[in-house]
Amino acid sequence: MLADEFGREVTGVRVSLTDRCNFDCVYCHNEGLGDTRGPMDPQDDEMSTDDVVRFLEVAAEFDVDAVKFTGGEPMLRQDLEEIIERTPEQMEVSLTTNGTFLPGRAEALVDAGLERVNVSQDALDPEDFAAVTKSGAYEKVLEGVDAALEAGLDPVKLNMVVFEHTAGYVPEMVDHVARNEGMQLQLIEYMPELTGKPEWNVDIGRVHDWLAEQADEIEHREMHDRKRYWVSSDDGDGQGMVEIVDPVENPTFCANCHRVRVTHQGHLKGCLNRNDDLKPMGEMSKPEIREAYREVVANRVPYYGEYMIKNGDDEWELNDKYIEEYAGI
Ligand SMILES: Nc1nc2c(ncn2[C@@H]2O[C@H](COP(=O)(O)OP(=O)(O)OP(=O)(O)O)[C@@H](O)[C@H]2O)c(=O)[nH]1
Ligand SMILES: C[S@@+](CC[C@H](N)C(=O)[O-])C[C@H]1O[C@@H](n2cnc3c(N)ncnc32)[C@H](O)[C@@H]1O
Ligand code: SF4
Numbered sequence: 001m002l003a004d005e006f007g008r009e010v011t012g013v014r015v016s017l018t019d020r021c022n023f024d025c026v027y028c029h030n031e032g033l034g035d036t037r038g039p040m041d042p043q044d045d046e047m048s049t050d051d052v053v054r055f056l057e058v059a060a061e062f063d064v065d066a067v068k069f070t071g072g073e074p075m076l077r078q079d080l081e082e083i084i085e086r087t088p089e090q091m092e093v094s095l096t097t098n099g100t101f102l103p104g105r106a107e108a109l110v111d112a113g114l115e116r117v118n119v120s121q122d123a124l125d126p127e128d129f130a131a132v133t134k135s136g137a138y139e140k141v142l143e144g145v146d147a148a149l150e151a152g153l154d155p156v157k158l159n160m161v162v163f164e165h166t167a168g169y170v171p172e173m174v175d176h177v178a179r180n181e182g183m184q185l186q187l188i189e190y191m192p193e194l195t196g197k198p199e200w201n202v203d204i205g206r207v208h209d210w211l212a213e214q215a216d217e218i219e220h221r222e223m224h225d226r227k228r229y230w231v232s233s234d235d236g237d238g239q240g241m242v243e244i245v246d247p248v249e250n251p252t253f254c255a256n257c258h259r260v261r262v263t264h265q266g267h268l269k270g271c272l273n274r275n276d277d278l279k280p281m282g283e284m285s286k287p288e289i290r291e292a293y294r295e296v297v298a299n300r301v302p303y304y305g306e307y308m309i310k311n312g313d314d315e316w317e318l319n320d321k322y323i324e325e326y327a328g329i
């Protein structure tokens with residue numbers, strides 16, 4: 001297994017299969033690449049099925065044991081089932097999706113080897129959902145969650161970005177997953193780094209405090225040192241798990257980051273928040289992939305605490321070291 005100079009072993013890869021999407025969420029960072037708007041048809045710059053599989057085979061050589069497929073909307077790729085089918089056995093396969101294409105396809109994905117799914121659901125009301133996603137597909141998303149549960153995916157994690165538009169829904173969403181077996185909730189701190197609009201920020205510390213009061217049990221996940229709260233439903237009949245993803249200005253989160261990303265164009269990326277460390281994998285032959293992978297892992301640095309450091313006024317600023325290193329890129 002390869003590790004960077006901060007001792008962070010790379011155990012997982014996150015592969016963006018496309019940057020196309022049928023939604024236009026107001027907050028979307030598109031896994032670090034910006035806008036998802038544009039044509040919906042398959043694009044020439046996307047990695048082919050074989051490219052993705054070859055990359056995964058190389059990652060497996062380096063003992064990577066988990067892959068997350070994401071996007072854009074990864075289910076716009078019609079070869080997703082084939083990619084999953086051809087993913088090396090040793091990898092846990094998970095998917096993050098907006099859920100609209102799960103009805104009718106969830107079973108085939110499971111048959112191909114999908115083990116887990118995260119479905120983005122930011123509200124429990126069609127109008128608020130539409131305001132956030134610029135889409136009227138609320139019912140389809142609910143159907144998608146049901147289809148995933150029926151296909152045996154367990155848990156189905158609901159991803160909710162906590163920001164000004166959604167913060168009021170947190171208690172309702174927590175109760176929703178506590179009542180419904182098989183569902184879990186992932187509350188994702190709104191990340192303004194790539195999308196701007198810091199005015200939408202919500203103090204995630206208050207969400208932690210509220211959950212700590214409600215929780216029957218609290219645990220830590222090794223990945224990113226994330227906290228997980230086990231909370232009972234309001235009627236006392238059920239219990240659900242709520243995980244908080246709080247990467248913003250959080251050096252502990254970055255110190256426990258064990259993932260490398262791949263863009264839909266086949267560029268390796270050491271950190272979600274950076275685009276100055278993109279590394280193309282050439283024609284994507286195995287030797288080229290190996291070399292690029294080794295280099296990207298070796299050059300990974302924690303974003304908060306190393307790439308960004310606190311200045312004398314207690315504000316985050318770019319570490320001079322990296323200004324020089326990447327000057328001109
Ligand atoms: N800054 C940062 N944000 C992350 C990272 N991993 C996840 N996130 C945020 O959390 C969002 C949801 O991630 P998902 O892909 O659904 O799942 P996950 O939480 O990473 O993985 P699992 O919980 O194992 O399914 C991402 O799109 C990011 O906004 C990370 O390494 N760094
Ligand atoms: C970029 S989407 C790609 C996968 C799929 N289209 C979806 O929405 O689930 C992956 C995750 O990133 C989250 N996300 C997007 N922009 C974000 C932001 N600015 N801050 C925090 N999370 C964000 C979304 O909520 C979603 O759960
Ligand atoms: S569904 Fe996912 S990729 Fe599409 S706009 Fe929303 S967050 Fe971005």
Ligand code: SF4
Nearest residue numbers: 254257271272302303
């Ligand atoms: S270093 Fe930090 S910001 Fe970058 S991907 Fe890892 S956790 Fe996210």
